[in-house]
Amino acid sequence: MREDKETPERRRESLRQEELMRNPTGNMNDGFNRTETGNLADLVGRLGWKGTGILIFVIIIGFIIVSIFLN
Structure with missing residues (x-):
């Protein structure tokens, strides 16, 4: 899917995945707070x-x- 045709849900998910790869300990803290x-x-x-x-x-x-x- 092209970048300009990307849905907002897919964009949010890709940004979330990028953040997970860049900051794994922050993700652990987010997971605890989310639960x-x-x-x-x-x-x-x-x-x-x-x-x-x-x-x-x-x-x-x-x-x-x-x-x-x-x-």
Whole structure:
């Protein structure tokens, strides 16, 4: 695939792979932190703007429904 036709997901993955080769100890630290806190950037990158909007909407509706039932 040519460089100018590369999708954003493939570009992010290639940059991540380059960073892994250049800085293996930093990758180990990132891996530990990712398992503790999750990785929101990857989630949002995979969902796109529509999926992210739907996820936020579902979370807000969930909080509203829970607050109604707990009162």
